[in-house]
Amino acid sequence: MSELDLRINIERLSTRLADLSAIGAIEGTEGSARLALTDEDKAGRDLVVTWMKDLAMTVTVDGIGNVVGTMAGQSEGPPVMCGSHIDTVGTGGRYDGNLGVLAGLEVVETLTAAGITPYRPIAVAFFTDEEGARFAPDMLGSLVYVGGMALEEALDIEGIDGAIVGPELERIGYNGSSPLPGAVPHSFVELHIEQGPVLEVEGITVGAVESVQGISWTEVTVTGQSNHAGTTPISLRKDPGFVAGSCVQFARELALELGHPQVSTVGRIEFHPNLVNVVPASAVFTVDIRNTDETVLRQAEARFAEFLAATAEAEGCTVETRTLARFEPVPFDPAVVDLVESTSQRLGYSVKRMPSGAGHDAQMMARVCPTAMVFTPSVNGISHNPAEYTSPADLEAGANVMLQVMLSLASEDYQ
Ligand code: HGY
Ligand code: MN
Ligand code: MN
DSSP states (O other): OOGGGOOOOHHHHHHHHHHHHTTTBOTTSSOBOOOTTSHHHHHHHHHHHHHHHHTTOEEEEBTTOOEEEEEOOSSOSOOEEEEEOOOOOTTBOSSTTHHHHHHHHHHHHHHHHTTOOOSSOEEEEEOTTSSOSSSSSTTHHHHHHTTSSOHHHHHTOBOTTSOBHHHHHHHTTOOOOBOSSOOOOSEEEEEEEOOSSHHHHHTOSEEEEEEEOEEEEEEEEEEOOOEETTTSOGGGOOOHHHHHHHHHHHHHHHHHHHOTTOEEEOOOEEEESOOTTEEOSEEEEEEEEEESOHHHHHHHHHHHHHHHHHHHHHTTOEEEEEEEEEEOOEEOOHHHHHHHHHHHHHTTOOEEEEEESSOOTHHHHTTTSOEEEEEEOOGGGOOSSTTOOOOHHHHHHHHHHHHHHHHHHHSTTOO
16 A cells, blocks of 8 residues: 555544543543642553553653653654643643654554655654643743743742652653654654544534634732621722722733734632631632734733733732743745645645644744644634544544655655
8 A cells, every 4th residue: 555545443443532631530521630740640641651652663762751752763853743742621622732642652543554754753752841830831831842931940840739840850750862853854744633623613524723723821929908708898998809800801801902813811710718608818810812813812811911910909909920831923935835725625624724822832942943833623622621522533534634744744755
């Protein structure tokens, strides 16, 4: 069979997806909770490493816990790398991140079963803490892999639960020793679910992702004065809860005013002492602001900061802010995006060029090598939710496009 006719085995891929999502399974759903560097993350890592070894891949672990499995090529040069993440948010779905890693293993198994050794080696990576939900920023592992953050700084990061990255990596046995920044691949391809509604609404099978939008995460701490909920007149209050609530409302109004694709989310909010009859002493909340246009993103950040300062001052509260993540929009490599599009068309799949609303490890790999992404549709656009779903036919299409794109990149003719 010619390499051009090779296709993946969707039953094998679906079985691995099910086996991995059984780790940290969320009762009664297809989803999982495997927050970065937890015992569940360790168990997921151990399973994928076992699969890599079963496929006779050489496995390396670096100082931030990124794992790379490599299938030897005919040449010794830099590999064509694919991959994503296997850590999840607390209400994770079966496909977010996992698909890109397990489709990579499926590519290796398909090539091995066909007795094909590509000219270039094939590497499959899973990066540490892509979600950033426990330890900010997101894409932490791939950011360190490409030299965007020093390992020492990353190892000192404190999570939302007070745990520290370095000791947690050691505790789960993934404080590896392979060099950082990581070896630069020939190219990088990430298969990922869209996590939005576009492909499904337009009835399109594959997304040829051209860019990732800019991301701005800020943690805000508002401090006021705890007081009695019954006896304290409104005019005498210094209520950080009121300031936080006003900011939640403003974040939505700002996004609506700036218009699509501007989005804003207050995802985490904590009052102290968080009791029914106490005007809070303090409120801590996060705001996630994103846009494909860096100029508009900066305007949104400035508008939000202005509103926060004015509202806190009027309420007699003080404010501290901490940047958790800040990444500008990232364009992918036009030649690799073209290859994703032309490969999809050659395989007979409908395909659409589009930006990514979510952050991905590919946006970090794009700093060091030609990179692009392949999207598959998300049913009802749902993600970061155990109800996340992509049909086997769409999974198969995306994985076949990734297989064929990687074969093109791995051939001696591709420069
Ligand atoms: O937040 C994101 O976009 C990604 O899921 N880490
Ligand atoms: Mn993801
Ligand atoms: Mn995610």
